[in-house]
Amino acid sequence: MDFDLNEEQEMLKTTARDFLSKECPKSMVREMLKDDRGYPPELWRKIAELGWLGLIFPEKYGGLGGSFLDLAVLLEEMGRACLPGPFFSTVILSGLFILNAGTEQQKRELLTRVANGEVILTLALTEPSAGYDAASVEVEAVSDNNDYIISGTKLFIPDAHIADYMICVTRTSRGTVPEDGITAFLVDSKSPGISCTVLKTIAGDKQYEIVFDKVRVPRENIVGELDQAWDPLEKTLQQAALAKCAEMVGGAQQVLEMSADYAKERMVFGRPLGSFPVIHHYIANMMMDVDGCRFLTYEAAWKLSEGLPCTMETAMAKAWTSDAYQRVTALGQQIFGGVGFIEDHDMPLYFKRAKAAEVTLGDGNFHREMVARQLGL
């Protein structure tokens, strides 16, 4: 066992921390919440130059060939900084899906463009039924000569307004199990028949309702194989859940640190707030939660990097981290008191993101049920 990052990961962590503290101050994060686009394209370009958009992709697809563990280190820093922008939708949800499902040609073309920062992508999966299981995919794509025609509504789709393409998960046939007959299409966002409406969400991130009204997509835009999208999609969702955990670990760590700093400075009843045992206990509970989240997440990420099975470990990490991040932010709010309740404070950013991250890609109950199945229950 070794709990230390390796030298390259330490370097990545330091670079990311320095870069983001300079380029992604909280004032900018808050500004972007009100911005229609939701991220500064200049920052996106710089991120592309750092190579982060291709960190996880093999070199033959224009990436750096990093491991999932490397990616986790980077995501932790992004979560810490509350980085706005389409990294998660483009690189994680879409990029990894293309890597898992795409043909050689698709991978070469699309992933190279992702790595270079030339395209923004998103994954249009969830629907009004709001489930991550195969049975929840009901939007249909009907074959019409050399095209497919997609109709239906997708909901909670991140960054759809800025995506050049979206990967739309559709039902193309009905087999004996809901996992059969699912097909993913690469859809040009400007195709006739697509309408996007922004959703006002707790964390102020950009999520959309997308209505597909007889949207025509060429057959060759199928990512991977007809009717066979579920397996690579399921794998992608697991990886994305773990990626989300890494983001949450970074956010939770930052909340812990800023709460401890504040408790040391804030004077109450003639002594520092942080000298009261009840505050010691809050901070200790936060530390245990943060360490628990980090170790579960990194163990799963290590297994994934090593090519070992990690379905159970990933579900454990997401189940635990979803709940623990909220406990950490709730204690942070309590330590900061009134000042942390003010919208311009940093605490609301984390508090709201913790809730959004919990329900995204399966909440605690969802993943505990996955764990139960893995345990043979």
Added chain:
Amino acid sequence: MDFKEYSVGERDTEEEAEFRQEVRDFLDEQLTPDILEKILEERDQYYEGRPHAREFSRKLGAKGWLVPHWPKEYGGLGSSPAHRRIIVEEMSSRGAPAGGGIATSIVGPVIMLHGTEEQKREFLPKIARGEMEMSLGYSEPNAGTDLASLEMRAVPDGDDYVINGQKIYSTGAHEATHHWLAARTSADAPRHRGISLFVVDLASPGVTIRPLLTMAGERTNEVFYDDVRVPRKNRIGEENQGWGYLREALGFERMALSGMVNVRRIVDELIQYVKETEHGGKPLAEDPIVRQSLAQLAIESNIRRLFGHRTSWLMSKGIVPDVAAAIAKVWGNELDQRVANAGMQILGLYSQLEPDSRWAPLRGSVEHLYRFAVHLTYGGGSHELMRSLIATRGMDLPREPRM
């Protein structure tokens, strides 16, 4: 980072494989199913002592296998960490409790760090052989979590100290050969600066041991000192500097306590139980509340495992873990209680049955844990104090001003 866990034997070299075989042959002979059963019975109900466990521990000690990694001059074998791991793996694969105990896991390491050369040569080989068994002499009727308020006095007199006072919760004192004793050697110094540590022969004149029966069925003790003479050479470390050594000793103790109960085994047994047990015409395993509860406990057991690995990893780097040991202790022992609570809930009416009832599910292990785990959140350092330690040393929060 590296989270690899090797399966038993997977990375043995040829020499290690031979050693493993030697351990297996030894256990086949000395730890027969009959003896193992007696050892396990004693563990839950050892009011009258644990003769089989102690005898087995001494047999391990005679082979040098209690602390094979200690240097040869101090009674160890100077073995590689691999040999120690092999012994632990072979013991636990048979469900045998680890040998040694307080002497090997707490007192020995402190003597190794702070004892004189003479003390190391005198005490460590006896500990290594399992001949010197220790009981902790820390708490007093008026000094528990606030240990620095202890009042037992040790007054120098010629080549000895003369010791008077009372200790409480000295578990195992009725079986142990020696007491690992904290006593006050300076009445005037600030309270943290007047404590010294001693190794006391419990057969010394003036020592009286009285039993206290706990609600878990285990025995603990009161130990009375009435003008007990202890040679100066049995004081470990410098006079009045005992508090610093105690902090390390408590760190070792917390690491041991954090993993004392094998909760993951109980969770696995509960999983088996709910699959085999029907309630209202369908398996308990189909109840969503039961599924969520057991999944959560499995996750929390995993965190416990990782916290344990972290303390071992720090030790392997030569760091005595204090914050990490306290985190492992708080987490592990609170999880023991959560497993007991959830297990009792799942077992329903059957949860009441004590281990010797023929109807008791899981041999009554959950019912016993429910009673036993009560003391784990204050024994070895109350969790209130532990959390303050974690926050002040781990995140540099200011300490509470002393009254």
